[in-house]
Amino acid sequence: MIDTSPRALRTSVFCLATAVALGGCGSFPDHLDPDDALLHEAMQGTGSQRPPVDPASESPAADSRQAQAPTPPQRQLIRGNQQFVRQPAPAPAVKDEASGDIVFNFADQPIEAVINSVMGDLLHENYSIAQGVKGNVSFSTSKPVSKQQALSILETLLSWTDNAMIRQGQRYVILPANQAVAGKLVPEMSVSQPSSGLSARLFPLRYISATEMQKLLKPFARENAFLLVDPARNVLSLAGTPDELANYQDTIDTFDVDWLKGMSVGVFGLQRASVAELMPELQKMFGPDSGMPLAGMVRFLPIERTNSVVAISSQPQYLSEVGDWIHTIDEGGGNERQMYVYDVRNMKATDLAKYLRQIYGTGAIKDDAPAKVAPGLRTATLSSLNTSGGTSGGLNNSSNSPPVSDDEDQAPAASEDGENAEPGAAKSLDAGTRITAQKSSNQLLVRTRPVQWKEIESAIKRLDNPPLQVQIETRILEVKLTGELDLGVQWYLGRLAGNSTSTTVANTPGSQGALGGGGAGLGADSLFYSFVSSNLQVALHALETNGRTQVLSAPSLVVMNNQPAQIQVGDNIPISQTTVNTGNADSTLSSVEYVQTGVILDVVPRINPGGLVYMDIQQQVSDAENQTTNSSDTPNNPRISTRSVSTQVAVQSGQTVLLGGLIKQDNAESVSAVPYLGKIPGLRWLFGNTSKSKDRTELIVLITPRVITSSGQARQVTDDYRQQMQLLRPAN
Known part of the structure; x- marks a missing residue:
């Protein structure tokens, strides 16, 4: 469910409750004797009433019930728009520059000579060159350029030699770059037509802090471009040529977006575990030190008052997966044992109970042993004498073998001491789990923890399938x-x-x-x-x-x-x-x-x-x-x-x-x-x-x-x- 209203969020958070302690595990008994206490508990009405079974239904639905079913924990997801950068504006159409007649061809020339050629001989501008300006450059153009382009080229050549050009009044001053800012430039806001030369500009930020923007912008700026980082006013001041300042503005516009609107928030209530128990487990899986690929992608905020966890991530699909992990861990939290009643549809409940004991018990699986007589007794054949002195047997013969009870509840599925058990061959449940079968109603009674019942129920559904014919x-x-x-x-x-x-x-x-x-x-x-x-x-x-x-x-x-x-x-x-x-002439x-x-x-x-x-x-x-008879009137076998x-x-x-x-x-x-x-x-x-x-x-x-x-x-x-x-x- 997705609800972005603050009222719904507060309501869902306040509705989360109930945490219980985690339970332990133990060994599992192996016998299949009917559990009288468990039967009595089931007959007394522990758990909700069982609905009637539709005999026409063919689907193997598991009609399982538990005593006092707990309310499932609430979950709320607020999905963000996943927009953490602004899409760049489409580039303006390139205007055809007026063709010029200026051609540059400098081959390892001193920068002073280049300045004199451009500013004096070509542009006829007033300029001065400060002491410390030095360096050589090599540059040539493949086609003629205009005067405006020539000034921009000069600014680029000055930046190559760590020099800069600023405008003071009606003249330009060329000086080393480290001396061009202090006391000479005044930061200004963005202007439509910036002047040529090095200048300083203020960049106010809306959604991102100035410190974080400095980290994002630093790889794209020159070394001494940052003049001021003011977290209080949330502004940046940078120095550069008009082209450089335009690039800085585009970069800032890309990252200065509503970050919270892009983030997704999930609120997950806990039912069995507590926040103090759950937070270390979540940090092991998703924390910065987890070593997982998702490390740092999801941040968690515990709310102990409502026993819930708030997860924040830039990817909304991560929150759904995190919610499943939280639910899985919460299922293992201190859940108490409950009574479950399963209506067996397609097999005998006694057989199903025996199979479950073989799966989760500690003893090895055994086949039913053949019937044996009691110690000290032996088998005998009952026969009757006929009129001709012979006796008949075969299909109607009977022996005094001990009666075999059809109460399969009494047959253990594994040895009590587990002497034939194979290590690792079976998975044991805790000692408090009990499984028994009600033969008259063909029902399976299981008393176990909810997390263990899910595994047992899955096995039951696979076993209790309609048999193929x-x-x-x-x-x-x-x-x-x-x-x-x-x-x-x-x-x-x-x-x-x-x-x-x-x-x-x-x-x-x-x-x-x-x-x-x-x-x-x-x-x-x-x-x-x-x-x-x-x-x-x-x-x-x-x-x-x-x-x-x-x-x-x-x-x-x-x-x-x-x-x-x-x-x-x-x-x-x-x-x-x-x-x-027999010694009697009339009988054999x-x-x-x-x-x-x-x-x-x-x-x-x-x-x-x-x-x-x-x-x-x-x-x-x-x-x-x-059949034929021999001379002694005794019939021969055919x-x-x-x-x-x-x-x-x-x-x-x-x-x-x-x-x-x-x-x-x-x-x-x-x-x-x-x-x-x-x-x-x-x-x-x-x-x-x-x-x-x-x-x-x-x-x-x-x-x-x-x-x-x-x-x-x-x-x-x-x-x-x-x-x-x-x-x-x-x-x-």
């Missing part, structure tokens, strides 16, 4: 490798792109070699991936329509960023591990493990701000053969055929990546013969027939991630699925 559409296809697909989908797609011939499968577009462990036994170029273009999408759709491609599964899901997701379409096959005879104890089969897809997406999705993909397609791929890919949002190369070959042999005759040795070929078949299939996976950055996009995804489901409704 990604929609992952997956299509798992099984292609029969017959006809033009005999060499595989990789070769087929390459031939469509024009990069493969009928005799080679090299130079396949998008082929990146074997990825993961799934292709280790299939050759260097059997497992591949490719980014699918629109043309290849059409080709894959054609494969689905001609009957040689079977869609095993087409799941779609939405998962949060950096969270694992799993899709499983299949059965859990029981696998007998061990069988123990069996241990059974269930193995997941079918289509299993595990994906962990990671999204960067540019929309690129990194995915850790584990794809498995497995099937089990029919053989499980598995095709899997594990890889990491980076895909732009909306782009489709194709994983392929998982080829499976089934060899079958069938024998048909005439009953009885086909079993005769040596005649089996005559009465029977043996046929062999070979079926080759290839598994390909199409994955398309789409990043969801807002709730509007999430609703759009839901609406798209709803419309697709409505298309499947039977017509009335």
